[in-house]
Amino acid sequence: MPTKHRRLTSPTDDDVRAWHRVRSAALAHDRPGEPLPTLAEVRTALTTVGPGSRLALWLAYGANGEGVATAKLRLPTAENSGRLASVELTVHPAHRRMGMGSRLLTTAVAAAAEENCRRLSTEVLAGTPGESFLSTRDFVPALRLTWQRLLLAEIPERIVKLPDVPHPGYRLASWEGAPPDALADSFAAARAGLADQPTGGLAVTWTQWDAERVRRTAELAARRGERLLNHAAVSVADGSVAGYTKLTLPAEAAAGGGARAKQLDTAVLPAHRGHGLGLWLKSAMLRHLVDGHPEVAEVVTNTADDNRHMLAVNAALGFRPLRRTVAYQLRLA
Template sequence: MMGRQPTYHGDPVTLDIRPLDPYRADQETLDGYHLMRAAAWAADFPEDPPMTREAAVGRLRTPPVHEGPGRTWTGHLGGRLAGSARVSLPEAPNEGIAWVEVHVHPELRRRGFGTELLRSVLPAVLESGRGTVFGLPMKPDAAAASWVAGLGFDVTHSTVMQLLRTTEVPARGWEVPVPDGYRLVQWTGPTPEELVESYALARRAVNDAPQGRTSYRAPRWTADQIRTEDREVAEAGIEPWVAVAVEEATGQVAGMHVVHHYQHRPAHAFVQDTAVLAAHRGRGLGRAVKAGLMRQLLARRPDLELVFTTTAATNTHMIDINHALGYRTARTMNWVEIPTARLVERLAQPLDERSS
C-alpha cells in the first residue's frame, strides 16, 4: 500500500513489525512492551496510576472477554520497541466489528509509526471479513484525535470515565437500603441456576442506555449466553462480582450490577454492567445494588483502591447515581469507527501524519 514512509530524525525508516505471543515472548520483549505502554499511558492518562509491568503484560494475556479473540504485533526501531497494534474480533452481536488498538511511544509520535502499524494489521482485518473498524476510545483532545480524524474515522459515541477511590468514601456511604419488596442477592462465580433466566433478562436492559451512533451493541443476553460468559470469565482467571435486586413477589431479578476483578490489577476493579428493568425504575434499585456490591467487595478485597466505570456522556441519571456513591468523573472518551473499505482507501493515499 502507498503512503508516506515513517521518519526518524528526518530520515526515512522502516519499522520491524513482528507478531507478539504474550505467553512465549522473552522477558526483554515484554519489558520493552511495558516501557512503551507505561510511557504512553503516563502521557495520555496522567490522572491515573502508573501502568505496572504486571498490568501491561496481564492486559495482553487477559483482555476483557467482550473483546473476543485477538492478535498483537509490535513495531521495533533498532533495538527499541516503538509501538504496538492489536486486532480483536468480538462475537455476536458485534461480529461485523474489528477493534484495532494502536499505541506509539510518546517520544516517537508524529512520525508515521502509528499509521505504519495500522497499515500492517489491515490484512488481518480484511481476512476477518469485518465491515467496520473501531479505534481505541480516546479523549477529544488526545494526540491521536486529529490522526484518526485525518484517516476518516467518525466519532459515534461519547462516554465518561468515572473513578471511585475507596479510601475517600466512609463505610456508611455504602449503607444504602434495598427498597421494600426487594431483596439483595450477591455472588461471585457462576450465576445461580434459579436466577439465570431473569438475570439474563435484566442484563438486556443495558441496551436501554444511550448509545449514540455507535455500531457496537450490548448482547441480547440469554441464559445460555450468561452460562458461556461465566465459563469464559472463569477460564480467563477473571473474578466476577455480581449483585442483583430480586423482587420478593415474583423471585425475578429486577436490577443488576457486575464488576470484574483481574489478577494483574489487584488494587483495581472494573464495572461491566448496571441496569434496572423499566418496570422497576425510579425506586433506587440501581444505587442499592451498586452499594451492596461495594460492601461485599471491600469486605473480601480490603486492598481495593480504585473502581472504574464508564457511562454514556448523556446518561446523566447514572452519572448522578455514581456521584452520590463517591465516584468522580475523570475524563470524557470518544468512540471512533470507520467502514473497513474506506480505511483501505485512506491508507492507500499519502496522509498527513501529524499525530501518528
C-alpha cells in the same frame, strides 16, 4: 525511526516484555499518576479473548530492534454477525510523530476490511492529538465517555447506609463468578437491560445472552486473573433478577491495599425502573468492598456522556471525573 512491524501469531516472552514497555511508557506519559499494568496483565490481554472475538496483534520495532509501537485488533468470529471490529494503537512517547501509528492503523484497517467487517472503532483521550489523527483518516466521533473514580475512603456515610433501606418487593443477592443455578437464566435475561443504554452514533452488536454464555463470561474473568463480583435485585414476586451490577478486582491484589476495582455494567429491566434499584445495587456493592475487601482503595468506571441518569447516580455515590475519552468509528467499504 521505526523500520518495520510484525504480526504476532503466538506472542513470545520477549514480545510480551516489549509490549509491556511500550504500553507502560505511553500510559505514564498520557495518564500520569494512574496504575501501570503488570507484565502478567499484559500477557493475559494478549492471549485471552471473550466468546465471539479473536485478536490480531502487531508489534513495531525501532532501529535498535526495541519495540516502539503496538496494535491490537479485535475481530468478530463467525458466530458474531455484527461484523464490528475495534483497534487499540499505542506508540511509545519517544517515537511519536514518526509515521508508525499511521502504518499500524493502515495495517489494522486493511485486516478488518479483509475480514468483511463493516465498521472499525477505537478510543482516544479527548482533546489530544489522537483526535485529529483519526479525523484526518476518515474516522468520525461516535460516542463521548466520562471516566470516573471513587476513593473508597471518601464514600459518603449516607451511601454506606443505603443497602439497609427497604425496597418493598425486592431482595438483594450477591455472588462471585458465575450466578447460582437458580438465578442463571433470569440473570442472563437481565443482561437485555443494557440494550437501551445510550451509545451515541457508535454501532454496537448486542449479544444474545443465555445461562451458558453467562458462565463462560465468568470463566473468562478468572482466566484473566480477575475476581468477578455481582449484586442483583431479585423480585420477591417471582424470584427473577430485576437488575444487577458487577465489577472486577485483581485476583492477586496485595493485602496491603491500593488495588483498583473496575465497575462494569449496571442494568435494571424496564419493568422495574423508577424504584431506585440502580443506586441501591451500586451502594450495596460498595458496602461489600469496604467490609470485605480492604485491599481495594478505589473504583473506576466509564459512562457515556448521554447517559445522564447513570452519571448522576455515580456522582451521588461519590465518583469524581478522572478523564474523558472519545470513541471514533470508521465505516469500511
